[in-house]
Amino acid sequence: MVANKTVVVTGGARELGLTAAEAxxxxxxxxxxxxxxxxxxxxxxxxxxxxxxxPDLRRVDVTDYAGVESAAQxxxxxxxxxxxxxxxxxxxxxxDRYDREWQPHFWELDPERVRRLVEVNAxxxxxxxxxxxxxxxxxxxxxxxNVSTSPHTQQSARHIPYxxxxxxxxxxxVAAAEQLRPQGVRMNAILPGGRANLRGxxxxxxxxxxxxxxxxxxxxxxxxxxGVTGQIISADSFNKR
Numbered sequence: 001m002v003a004n005k006t007v008v009v010t011g012g013a014r015e016l017g018l019t020a021a022e023a024x025x026x027x028x029x030x031x032x033x034x035x036x037x038x039x040x041x042x043x044x045x046x047x048x049x050x051x052x053x054x055p056d057l058r059r060v061d062v063t064d065y066a067g068v069e070s071a072a073q074x075x076x077x078x079x080x081x082x083x084x085x086x087x088x089x090x091x092x093x094x095x096d097r098y099d100r101e102w103q104p105h106f107w108e109l110d111p112e113r114v115r116r117l118v119e120v121n122a123x124x125x126x127x128x129x130x131x132x133x134x135x136x137x138x139x140x141x142x143x144x145x146n147v148s149t150s151p152h153t154q155q156s157a158r159h160i161p162y163x164x165x166x167x168x169x170x171x172x173x174v175a176a177a178e179q180l181r182p183q184g185v186r187m188n189a190i191l192p193g194g195r196a197n198l199r200g201x202x203x204x205x206x207x208x209x210x211x212x213x214x215x216x217x218x219x220x221x222x223x224x225x226x227g228v229t230g231q232i233i234s235a236d237s238f239n240k241r
Contacts, residue, residue, distance in 0.1 A: 001028075002027045002028065002218060002221045004028060004030065005030065005079040005222075006029070006079050006080070007021075007024050007029045007030065007031050007032070007078075007079065007080040007081075007221060008031075008071075008072070008075055008078055008082065008128075008132070009021045009031060009034065009084055010034045010084050011035055011062075011085030012031075012033035012034060012044070012082075012084060013033060013037055013044040013057075014199070015196075015198065015199050016192075016196060016199075016210070016213060017033070017035070018033075019211050020217050021033050021048070021055060022051070023211070024217075024221065029080075029221070030055075031055040031056070032057075032058060032071075032075045032078075033056070033057045033058070034060035034085070035060065036060065036062070036085075038059050041057045041058075045057050056075065058071050058074070062120060062128055063123055063124055064127075065127045065130075068127045071131075072131040072132050072135075077139065078132045078135060078136070079136075079141070079142055079221075080142070080144075080145065081128060081144045081145065083124070083129065083145065083147060084147045085120060085124050085128075086120060086147065086166075087116065087117040087121060087162070089158075089159060089162050091117055092109050092161065103157060106160045117161055117162065118161055121165035121168075121169065122168040122169065122172075125146055125168075129144055129146075129176065136185045137180075137184070140183065140185075141184055142184075143185075143186045143188075143220055144176075145187075145188055145189070145190060145220050145221065146170075146172070146173050146187065146188070147169075147190060148166045148169045148170050148173075148189045148190065148232065149166045150191055150194065155167075169189060170189050173232065174230050174232070177229045177230030178230060186220075186225070186228060186229040187229060188229060188231045189231070190217065190220065190234075191233075191234055192208045193208060193212065194212075194236060196208045196210060196212055196213070197210045198210060212236060212239065213235040215235070216233055216238040217235075219238070
């Protein structure tokens with residue numbers, strides 16, 4: 001059960017993040033949505049309000065530690081953190097997510113855009129986890145869920161720097177989970193198990209449904225998964241158990 005738990009979803013104003021936030025609200029959680037995009041936050045608020053939900057929405061840049069810490073303090077006692085905020089390949093080059101032939105050379109990419117992507121995808125996960133961990137440790141309970149991507153994408157020549165940035169997320173998950181374990185706090189990572197479909201859109205090719213990660217997210221956010229930590233879980237495989 002996640003009812004009455006306080007959950008933070010970073011990058012929660014669109015796509016997988018918004019889908020997770022909606023599912024958590026339906027399950028009775030108190031949800032704080034963090035996103036750097038003010039317009040996306042407004043759209044998310046309107047969409048969720050139309051369904052009768054009133055989440056806390058905050059404009060947060062996950063690479064700004066002071067801002068992250070301030071948002072975490074405002075949220076109160078955080079039970080679950082979902083590190084979903086990420087920049088993808090469209091940020092550093094071609095934006096068409098279905099162009100599977102495009103293979104950027106890392107030496108041709110804009111260095112500042114690469115830096116920004118890595119900061120959001122890797123440093124942002126650390127900053128948000130760093131901000132919420134002390135409170136969770138003090139209460140000896142809490143679940144941190146990091147969103148990753150497939151091993152193929154992490155090592156694909158077509159996905160530099162996005163793929164390698166997610167390799168950090170998985171390594172950090174396993175290592176940090178060992179430090180958190182004696183403190184009663186859990187950290188796990190989930191991945192779709194394949195390219196996820198756009199929110200609410202019909203499938204494209206062999207894409208996973210847009211809500212593929214909802215069941216495993218609810219599981220890891222709930223007390224049902226007590227004792228599960230340091231795991232990298234494919235949502236597709238979880239759903240087929």
